[in-house]
Amino acid sequence: MHSIQTRPSKRRGGCTNFGTCQVYGCANFPDMMAESFHKKALARELRPALSKDEALAEANRCLFCYDAPCMKACPTHIDVPLFIRQIGTNNPGGAARTILSANILGASCARVCPTEVLCEGACVLQDQHKPIQIGPLQRFATDHAMAVHQKILTPGSPKAGSVGIIGAGPAGLSCAAELLKLGYQSVIYEAAERPGGLNTYGVAQYKMTPEVALAEVDWLIDAGVTIRCGVTVGKDISLSELESRHDAIFIGVGMGAIPGIHIDGEDLPGVWDGLDFIAALKRGDREIFEVLRGARVAVIGGGNTAIDVVTQASRGGAGKVWLLYRRGREQLSAYAHELELAKDAGVELVLHAVPHRVLGPARGPSPKMSRVSGLELGRKLPDGGEKLETLPADLVIRATGQKGAKLTAELSVRVDGGKVVADALGRTSNPRYFAAGDCVSGGQEVVNAVAEGQRAARTIAEEVLGKLGGAR
Amino acid sequence: MADLSVEFCGIKSPNPFWLASAPPTNTGDQIMRAFDAGWGGAVWKTLGQPIVNVSSRYSSVDYAGRRMMGLNNIELITDRPLDVNLREISEVKKRYPKHALIVSLMVESRREAWHDIVRRAEDAGADGLELNFGCPHGMSERGMGSAVGQVPDYTCQIVEWVKEVANTPVIVKLTPNITDVTFPARAAEKGGADAVSLINTINSVTGIDLETLTPRPSVHGASAHGGYCGPAVKPIALSMVASVAQTVKIPISGIGGIASWQDAVEFILLGASTVQVCTAVMHHGFRVVLDMIDGLSSYLDRKGLSSVQELVGLSVPRYQRWEQLNLNYRVIADIKQDKCIGCGVCYAACYDGAHQAIAVRPNDKGRSTVEILEHKCVGCNLCSLVCPVDDCITMKRIDSFGEERLPWTEYSKNPSQHPHVRSNRHDQ
Ligand SMILES: Cc1cc2nc3c(=O)[nH]c(=O)nc-3n(C[C@H](O)[C@H](O)[C@H](O)COP(=O)(O)OP(=O)(O)OC[C@H]3O[C@@H](n4cnc5c(N)ncnc54)[C@H](O)[C@@H]3O)c2cc1C
Ligand SMILES: Cc1cc2nc3c(=O)[nH]c(=O)nc-3n(C[C@H](O)[C@H](O)[C@H](O)COP(=O)(O)O)c2cc1C
Ligand code: SF4
Ligand code: SF4
Ligand code: SF4
Numbered sequence A: 001m002h003s004i005q006t007r008p009s010k011r012r013g014g015c016t017n018f019g020t021c022q023v024y025g026c027a028n029f030p031d032m033m034a035e036s037f038h039k040k041a042l043a044r045e046l047r048p049a050l051s052k053d054e055a056l057a058e059a060n061r062c063l064f065c066y067d068a069p070c071m072k073a074c075p076t077h078i079d080v081p082l083f084i085r086q087i088g089t090n091n092p093g094g095a096a097r098t099i100l101s102a103n104i105l106g107a108s109c110a111r112v113c114p115t116e117v118l119c120e121g122a123c124v125l126q127d128q129h130k131p132i133q134i135g136p137l138q139r140f141a142t143d144h145a146m147a148v149h150q151k152i153l154t155p156g157s158p159k160a161g162s163v164g165i166i167g168a169g170p171a172g173l174s175c176a177a178e179l180l181k182l183g184y185q186s187v188i189y190e191a192a193e194r195p196g197g198l199n200t201y202g203v204a205q206y207k208m209t210p211e212v213a214l215a216e217v218d219w220l221i222d223a224g225v226t227i228r229c230g231v232t233v234g235k236d237i238s239l240s241e242l243e244s245r246h247d248a249i250f251i252g253v254g255m256g257a258i259p260g261i262h263i264d265g266e267d268l269p270g271v272w273d274g275l276d277f278i279a280a281l282k283r284g285d286r287e288i289f290e291v292l293r294g295a296r297v298a299v300i301g302g303g304n305t306a307i308d309v310v311t312q313a314s315r316g317g318a319g320k321v322w323l324l325y326r327r328g329r330e331q332l333s334a335y336a337h338e339l340e341l342a343k344d345a346g347v348e349l350v351l352h353a354v355p356h357r358v359l360g361p362a363r364g365p366s367p368k369m370s371r372v373s374g375l376e377l378g379r380k381l382p383d384g385g386e387k388l389e390t391l392p393a394d395l396v397i398r399a400t401g402q403k404g405a406k407l408t409a410e411l412s413v414r415v416d417g418g419k420v421v422a423d424a425l426g427r428t429s430n431p432r433y434f435a436a437g438d439c440v441s442g443g444q445e446v447v448n449a450v451a452e453g454q455r456a457a458r459t460i461a462e463e464v465l466g467k468l469g470g471a472r
Numbered sequence B: 001m002a003d004l005s006v007e008f009c010g011i012k013s014p015n016p017f018w019l020a021s022a023p024p025t026n027t028g029d030q031i032m033r034a035f036d037a038g039w040g041g042a043v044w045k046t047l048g049q050p051i052v053n054v055s056s057r058y059s060s061v062d063y064a065g066r067r068m069m070g071l072n073n074i075e076l077i078t079d080r081p082l083d084v085n086l087r088e089i090s091e092v093k094k095r096y097p098k099h100a101l102i103v104s105l106m107v108e109s110r111r112e113a114w115h116d117i118v119r120r121a122e123d124a125g126a127d128g129l130e131l132n133f134g135c136p137h138g139m140s141e142r143g144m145g146s147a148v149g150q151v152p153d154y155t156c157q158i159v160e161w162v163k164e165v166a167n168t169p170v171i172v173k174l175t176p177n178i179t180d181v182t183f184p185a186r187a188a189e190k191g192g193a194d195a196v197s198l199i200n201t202i203n204s205v206t207g208i209d210l211e212t213l214t215p216r217p218s219v220h221g222a223s224a225h226g227g228y229c230g231p232a233v234k235p236i237a238l239s240m241v242a243s244v245a246q247t248v249k250i251p252i253s254g255i256g257g258i259a260s261w262q263d264a265v266e267f268i269l270l271g272a273s274t275v276q277v278c279t280a281v282m283h284h285g286f287r288v289v290l291d292m293i294d295g296l297s298s299y300l301d302r303k304g305l306s307s308v309q310e311l312v313g314l315s316v317p318r319y320q321r322w323e324q325l326n327l328n329y330r331v332i333a334d335i336k337q338d339k340c341i342g343c344g345v346c347y348a349a350c351y352d353g354a355h356q357a358i359a360v361r362p363n364d365k366g367r368s369t370v371e372i373l374e375h376k377c378v379g380c381n382l383c384s385l386v387c388p389v390d391d392c393i394t395m396k397r398i399d400s401f402g403e404e405r406l407p408w409t410e411y412s413k414n415p416s417q418h419p420h421v422r423s424n425r426h427d428q
Helices: A031-043 A052-059 A069-073 A080-088 A092-102 A106-112 A134-147 A170-182 A210-223 A239-245 A274-283 A286-292 A304-315 A336-344 A406-410 A446-468 B028-037 B082-095 B111-124 B152-165 B182-191 B231-245 B261-269 B279-284 B288-302 B345-353 B382-386 B419-423
Strands: A162-166 A185-190 A226-229 A248-251 A271-273 A296-300 A320-324 A348-350 A353-359 A374-380 A386-391 A395-398 A433-435 B006-008 B011-013 B017-019 B041-048 B058-063 B066-073 B100-106 B128-132 B170-173 B195-198 B202-204 B226-229 B252-255 B272-277 B330-335 B358-362 B368-372 B393-398
Touching: A031 A286, A031 A304, A052 A080, A052 A134, A069 A080, A080 A092, A080 A134, A080 B288, A092 A106, A092 A134, A092 B288, A106 A134, A106 A210, A106 A446, A134 A210, A162 A170, A162 A239, A162 A446, A170 A185, A170 A210, A170 A446, A210 A226, A239 A248, A248 A446, A271 A274, A274 A286, A274 A304, A274 A395, A296 A304, A304 A320, A304 A336, A304 A395, A353 A386, A433 A446, B006 B272, B011 B100, B017 B288, B028 B041, B028 B082, B028 B288, B041 B082, B041 B111, B066 B231, B066 B279, B082 B100, B082 B111, B100 B111, B111 B128, B111 B152, B128 B152, B152 B170, B152 B182, B170 B182, B182 B195, B182 B231, B195 B231, B226 B231, B231 B252, B231 B261, B252 B261, B261 B272, B261 B288, B272 B279, B279 B288, B330 B368, B330 B382, B345 B358, B345 B368, B345 B382, B382 B393
Parallel strands: A162 A185, A162 A248, A185 A226, A248 A433, A271 A395, A296 A320, A296 A395, A320 A348, B017 B041, B017 B272, B041 B100, B100 B128, B128 B170, B170 B195, B195 B252, B252 B272
Antiparallel strands: A353 A374, A374 A386, B006 B011, B058 B066, B066 B226, B202 B226, B330 B393, B358 B368
């Protein structure tokens, strides 16, 4: 529970409990200042950039392990010891080449990967030492490469054959980049205004801002990747049109929106889809910061999305945040390190909680800025019974798993529970359709989508395009 | 992309990175794996008469928390049968025709013995020969290795014998355990050597076990002097390579402490046209070459050079005798106050260890604020070397003595004429 009491400051224009005071209506805290303060708090990086000295010292700690566990733990198998050695020998450009040759989104992965359970979790330096900071070192190298406009990839000699890619998320981008390296053209069709998928719209702001995600996509566009944004396949362009334009189709549509929870009051303004909420925060939407400021927020879910929502709501200016989960602590699927982060942000866990009803009326100057009157929920008791409680929530956010992209159901491929059925090589039940990323896995990490998108591109090249034959 | 391939006294190699004759080149299997990893060439572990090795052979010097700054060994030449080595040499050459395969040799100082081993190595398919006149232990006591390399006349003599029968290029590997390495280098050239390589290992004792009183490495309670190599020896090797580059006309293969592409570039700039590596591979395996290749290639691109060849020796003209340096050039230390973290390390160094040219006072953060006393600073660099912050102390040029070049050779003709003789006496 928040127990911070705010004393209006004696000093002009200052306050000792910066960021919580507006809950209690501190008059010294102008609205505009609060908004920019919370935007900054939200974007304050979890793992800031390393200075050159720090990077060198860290790189020189690496043991250059044989058959390195860190490399095996990376889904894209970046040659971690090599790129770290290259940083150590003052060759950050070479380090970036090593990274990008295995993982074209190495810059965003450096920031968003859950390294604790991947490379850094596998580093041999654990007990007597600390694991090497592989993520920040990777960022050091890729930041350098971006800053000096190093080439992100070298296109292969042009060959005949073209692929239509649906979705400019990590999977689609990785597929397009790999095809380009192999010499094949592709066009990515993206429904959203901006490319990047969840990298741009979904990843927690304190890990990566949309600016970084978009700069990375621009880097790919400069290298020759073609993206058409604002084009929804199935609406602005039909699947049959796509089939007539391209030799093969790659599906990288992700998992879409978060499903409804089927309770009364769910349609009230003031009840949010977690992804819309994160996207609005990341856009820096003024209204959302305003409605959030000081609000009491109930978030429903127990996975990594829910954790991201609570932490960002809290950093973004909420007065109180509850995380409602229907089962016990052990069943929470969120990573332990992310849960710690949420707790550090002052989030309260409410376990064995089932939401029953969102209480109206919803009030506010506009639907987006409306607040509800509370959330009624049941707490499961050990004897199997239930105790009714009411949380004085102003906002309710649904943050359970995603349900599957809308387009998925319309595809002429086998689908199972909102997911496209595809094998490890990206093959679907339809020989012209390939798929990878979240829409197949149901939701993993960016780095998995990159690895799978790249793998699918190679399959497409081998099984479809390669058979067309000839140079372009 | 720059061209990394080189031709070293007629021996072609896809890149200038060779494995030095040492444990990493013990067997054909190792050398083939090394070629697969990216190495351009390899010098086979020295062949010669059968020997036996001791057990416990290496010791090392760790420095500041890092392992093996320097490595010491009391190993001898190959302990595998000659015919096995020769068979594997043919095999490697057959499977890797484009890589450079040099065979290192060391036999007793008899003409027939040398003729015989040269013929056998060449028959096996060697692209070139390296005469090991450098090994400082075990072999030298038997009149071989550095015992030959330390006497220029012997060096010349044996090279002549070898050249009588050799059909492939002959490289002479020099020992650093000598007062002036240019003497044996000249002797090798005179004897007809096609190239020289240096350095072999340096006589050393890395340390003593303070409990047992035995120097390391211990062989049943005793030890012998070993050969030192690894990062610690690089500065010595660089200076020797540079001196040799100024003395002989034949190409040089640089060896000693090379662990990164930067180290390699330094050797090349000082006149080496190939480089050889041992310790870095003994520490980290063959894969270290990946960074060497990538780093060298990016460096050449960055410098706008199209081949390694263009880089060879570019720093040699800038490596001069002291008396040629310009006495009219002066620098003084310059502290970037915004970078300074107030550790006072520069002050302690200058005050106690140099010229008392830094002033210090405590600041409001409880740290030290330091300031250069320009009139006392002699421009020795020490503070900039000890400062823990990159680019915090730099040396800036001041031209108080004018633009004209003044080497010692001119100066010594009439010292009293020169202004800074007076200005350096500011203490009086
Ligand atoms: C809240 C949240 C936080 C996350 N945080 C992390 C993290 O910190 N680290 C991490 O590694 N992973 C994280 N992930 C997971 C990661 O974002 C995904 O695994 C990854 O983005 C999947 O990539 P994708 O390309 O398969 O799908 P997406 O990124 O979802 O991209 C799919 C794209 O397809 C487009 N699309 C959909 N339908 C159509 C259509 N009909 N026509 C055209 N385009 C269409 C969408 O607009 C979207 O741009 C997070 C996920 C969420 C939901
Ligand atoms: C264990 C060991 C054995 C060596 N054996 C030989 C040898 O048989 N012949 C030879 O010419 N040099 C030998 N050397 C010397 C190396 O070839 C090389 O000249 C020296 O190690 C310096 O290079 P480095 O600093 O890269 O190790 C040996 C070095 C070591 C460490
Ligand atoms: S496991 Fe750790 S120490 Fe070993 S190579 Fe990887 S990062 Fe370096
Ligand atoms: S490095 Fe290998 S050969 Fe040497 S002591 Fe260890 S196990 Fe034995
Ligand atoms: S050594 Fe460098 S950082 Fe330390 S006091 Fe001197 S100038 Fe400042």
